[in-house]
Amino acid sequence: MSENSQTGGQALVHALEREGVEAIFGYQGGAAMPIFDALHDSNIKLVVVRHEQGATHMADGYARATGKPGVVLVTSGPGATNTVTGLLTSLMDSVPVIVLCGQTITSMLGKDAFQEADVTGITHAVTKHNYLIKDANSIPRIMKEAFHIATTGRPGPVLLDIPKNITQGECTAAPLSEITLPGYNVPGRAITEDLQAAAKLINKSRRPVFMVGHGAVLSGAGEAIVRLAKKAGVPVVNTLLGKGAVSETHEFNLGMVGMHGTGYANKAVENCDLIMAIGSRWDDRIVGNIEAFCPDAAKLHIDIDRAEFNKVIQPDVCLAGDARLVIEDLIPLVDPLDTAAWLKDCSSYKKMYALKYQKQGGLRAQYVLDRLDKIGGQDCIITTDVGQHQMWAAQFLRTTKNRHWISSGGAGTMGFGFPAAIGSALGTGISSWAIVGDGGFQMTLCELATAAELGVPVKILVINNHFLGMIRQWQELFFDNRLTAAPLPGNPDFVKLAAAYGVKGWNIKRMADVDKVLQQAMDYNDGPCIVNAEVVQEDNVYPMIPAGAPYSEILLEAPKTKLAKPTGST
Numbered sequence: 001m002s003e004n005s006q007t008g009g010q011a012l013v014h015a016l017e018r019e020g021v022e023a024i025f026g027y028q029g030g031a032a033m034p035i036f037d038a039l040h041d042s043n044i045k046l047v048v049v050r051h052e053q054g055a056t057h058m059a060d061g062y063a064r065a066t067g068k069p070g071v072v073l074v075t076s077g078p079g080a081t082n083t084v085t086g087l088l089t090s091l092m093d094s095v096p097v098i099v100l101c102g103q104t105i106t107s108m109l110g111k112d113a114f115q116e117a118d119v120t121g122i123t124h125a126v127t128k129h130n131y132l133i134k135d136a137n138s139i140p141r142i143m144k145e146a147f148h149i150a151t152t153g154r155p156g157p158v159l160l161d162i163p164k165n166i167t168q169g170e171c172t173a174a175p176l177s178e179i180t181l182p183g184y185n186v187p188g189r190a191i192t193e194d195l196q197a198a199a200k201l202i203n204k205s206r207r208p209v210f211m212v213g214h215g216a217v218l219s220g221a222g223e224a225i226v227r228l229a230k231k232a233g234v235p236v237v238n239t240l241l242g243k244g245a246v247s248e249t250h251e252f253n254l255g256m257v258g259m260h261g262t263g264y265a266n267k268a269v270e271n272c273d274l275i276m277a278i279g280s281r282w283d284d285r286i287v288g289n290i291e292a293f294c295p296d297a298a299k300l301h302i303d304i305d306r307a308e309f310n311k312v313i314q315p316d317v318c319l320a321g322d323a324r325l326v327i328e329d330l331i332p333l334v335d336p337l338d339t340a341a342w343l344k345d346c347s348s349y350k351k352m353y354a355l356k357y358q359k360q361g362g363l364r365a366q367y368v369l370d371r372l373d374k375i376g377g378q379d380c381i382i383t384t385d386v387g388q389h390q391m392w393a394a395q396f397l398r399t400t401k402n403r404h405w406i407s408s409g410g411a412g413t414m415g416f417g418f419p420a421a422i423g424s425a426l427g428t429g430i431s432s433w434a435i436v437g438d439g440g441f442q443m444t445l446c447e448l449a450t451a452a453e454l455g456v457p458v459k460i461l462v463i464n465n466h467f468l469g470m471i472r473q474w475q476e477l478f479f480d481n482r483l484t485a486a487p488l489p490g491n492p493d494f495v496k497l498a499a500a501y502g503v504k505g506w507n508i509k510r511m512a513d514v515d516k517v518l519q520q521a522m523d524y525n526d527g528p529c530i531v532n533a534e535v536v537q538e539d540n541v542y543p544m545i546p547a548g549a550p551y552s553e554i555l556l557e558a559p560k561t562k563l564a565k566p567t568g569s570t
Contacts, residue, residue: 008136009034011171012100012162013042015143018175021071023047023062023426025055029075031102031115034167036073047426047454050446052079054419056086057444059097061420064406065381066427067218069096069150076102077115080122080161085413087126087157092410093241094214096155098146099127105165106134119161128156136166137173144176153186154305155218187304190319190326198276198317199333201298205274207342208234211257211286214241214409215279215303221324222246222402225278228331233339235346237265239280241409244399249378254346255398258286260391263353263543263556268346269294270551276300279323282312283410284547292550302326353543353556355395362536363511365389365463369396371514372433372461376522380459381406381424381432385417385440388469391541393435415443418460422447425456431522432457438464438491448501451528459521460530462494465537473540478565494532505530 006014012035016024023045028036039046049055052074059070074080080101090097104113120132129149131142139162146158202208210229216222222245229236229252236246237257246253254265269275275297280286282301287293290312301308301315302323309318319326357366369377369392377397383406384390390407399405406424408416418441421434441462451458463469472486495505504524506517508531521531544555547566 005170005172007034007038007167008139008162008169008171009038009167011136011139011173012143012167013038013044015140015175016044016071017042019143019147020068024071024073025049025058025062025423026073027052027055027075027079029079029102029115031076031104031164032073032079032100033102034164035100035102035162047450049419049450051444052082053085053415054444054447054450056083056097056099057089057416057419058423058426060086060090060095060416061383061406061423062427063095063097064420065403065424067403068427069098069147070423072097072099074099074101075115076104076119077117079115080119081117084123084126087123087159089408089411089413089416090157091126091128093408094155094218095157096150097157098150099157099159101159101161102167103132103161103163106163107165109163119159123159126157127159130159130161132161133166134163136169136171139171140173140175141179144179145181148179148181149184187306187320188322188325189329190302190321194317194319195326195329195333198300198319199330201274201300201316202232202276203335203337205298206338207272208232208274208276208337208339209268209272210234210236211269211275211277211280212236212238212242212245213278213280214239215323216242216245217279217402219279219323220402221278221327224324224327224331226250226252228327228334231331232334232337233343234337235268235343237261237269239283239286240394240407242280243394243405244402247400248398249400254350256394258283259288259545259547260395260541260543262355262395263554264346264349266543266545266551266554267349267353271345272297274298274300276302278302278327279304281308284312287312288545289548289550292552363509363514363534364539365392365465365533365535366396367511368461368463368508368514368533368535369393369435372518373397375515375518377433380404381421381428381430383407383417383421383424383432383434385436386412386414387437387440388473388541389435389437389463392463397435414440416440418458419444419447421458421460422451422454422456425458426454429457431459434458434460436460436462437469438462438466438494439468439488441494442491445497448498448503448528452501452503455527457525458528459524460528462530462532463535464491464494464532465535465539466491467537470541472538476538476540477559477563494530498530503528503530505532508533
């Protein structure tokens with residue numbers, strides 16, 4: 001190796017440093033050892049996880065909370081394939097994550113060598129782009145491209161599969177300051193004709209609604225949306241992943257819309273004469289019955305990804321561009337509207353369809369989350385797993401700051417919430433509450449070791465009903481209460497389990513103890529801690545629009561009669 005050269009592993013690490021990477025979430029292995037060895041001389045913080053899936057979720061949480069790309073480093077074969085669930089999660093929710101995988105040496109590719117897998121083939125469907133690097137001198141260029149692709153346009157995960165002889169071999173290529181990617185074009189501002197067409201429809205409306213999605217969070221469009229909403233007098237609803245773009249305490253915000261959205265947000269959407277989706281892809285959880293979704297309302301769609309246009313809903317106007325830039329350009333074109341009667345209706349919906357839950361018959365998950373909101377939850381980052389606890393958290397934990405709500409939306413990944421909270425807390429230094437179910441928590445609870453080692457301010461709230469709660473709810477409502485594979489009778493004592501990792505914990509079984517314990521956890525600053533809330537076992541999430549049903553069939557409380565099996569997915 002020449003005097004001025006470096007190994008491929010060193011070139012890769014230097015490229016990470018040039019991209020401003022502060023932390024890598026990784027797990028060692030033979031094929032990745034040259035990269036880990038190069039990290040020994042770097043100031044990049046290496047977070048050693050206990051499972052590669054945990055690494056991808058931590059990088060995902062880090063990216064969502066900070067706006068910077070999260071980086072993962074794993075070995076070949078099972079090390080790489082263990083990242084697939086995390087890659088799908090990041091792809092579905094448009095999160096910039098870079099995954100670096102070791103691979104068998106190039107001469108053994110395709111020969112079923114030890115821990116070999118066709119990683120680029122396996123991950124083709126769960127990445128925005130991926131690479132198999134066969135020349136050490138291409139590392140600076142590919143690394144520059146990977147970060148650009150992951151973080152621009154509609155963000156997403158990019159994977160680099162790197163054979164061991166490439167990271168051990170010599171790299172003489174110089175760093176790149178610019179890249180050329182023919183055909184890769186990122187929309188910025190919408191074209192004038194589309195802006196004018198959209199403004200014309202908005203100006204004609206009398207019952208408009210702005211539906212704020214994850215794209216508004218990613219682009220930081222919240223301030224511009226508030227300015228437009230105030231000028232035109234338009235109420236705002238948000239999707240599950242749009243929470244926080246516009247504060248949920250703002251007078252114009254009606255909260256979450258969709259299957260388990262607030263009754264008043266859903267009623268506003270049902271009765272609107274115009275709906276504008278801002279960085280939302282008209283998810284099936286939002287739309288329900290496509291034919292019956294706002295049939296007489298004008299529909300506008302703002303998205304940076306043209307592939308989302310006309311995929312589910314056929315809008316009257318599609319505006320391709322960055323959500324913040326598009327809204328800023330719409331503001332001078334939109335007039336103050338005559339929406340006084342409409343805002344009065346929306347205000348009455350808030351009173352008529354207010355969120356409610358029983359206060360009797362045991363400790364309710366809704367009560368625990370409602371109290372967490374009141375005693376400081378709005379100042380923390382909230383991450384969740386998937387299921388009943390996720391929907392209750394979305395309803396009762398109001399998000400007031402951008403990037404303070406982190407949840408697996410499109411993929412619905414159990415086990416996501418806790419490692420995502422580790423990543424978010426590490427990236428921001430802000431206390432993070434991981435709201436998890438007893439089912440999902442057990443999928444990645446090995447990362448208690450990682451959290452304890454790092455001493456990160458992660459607070460875990462286990463909504464423990466000893467069931468896969470959303471499965472049980474659907475079995476009760478649609479499958480004659482035939483509880484197959486939903487009960488979890490073998491749950492451990494989570495507080496004792498946490499203690500084995502050196503993590504402080506509390507149990508809550510009575511309403512009278514909720515405030516005291518939550519405040520103790522909020523004030524605990526010596527690393528991670530856990531609160532296990534033993535809640536009512538057979539409680540259901542309402543409101544609920546059954547999958548594939550129209551908004552008119554919303555269930556505000558338990559139905560009096562047996563329901564037909566839904567046509568949509570769980």
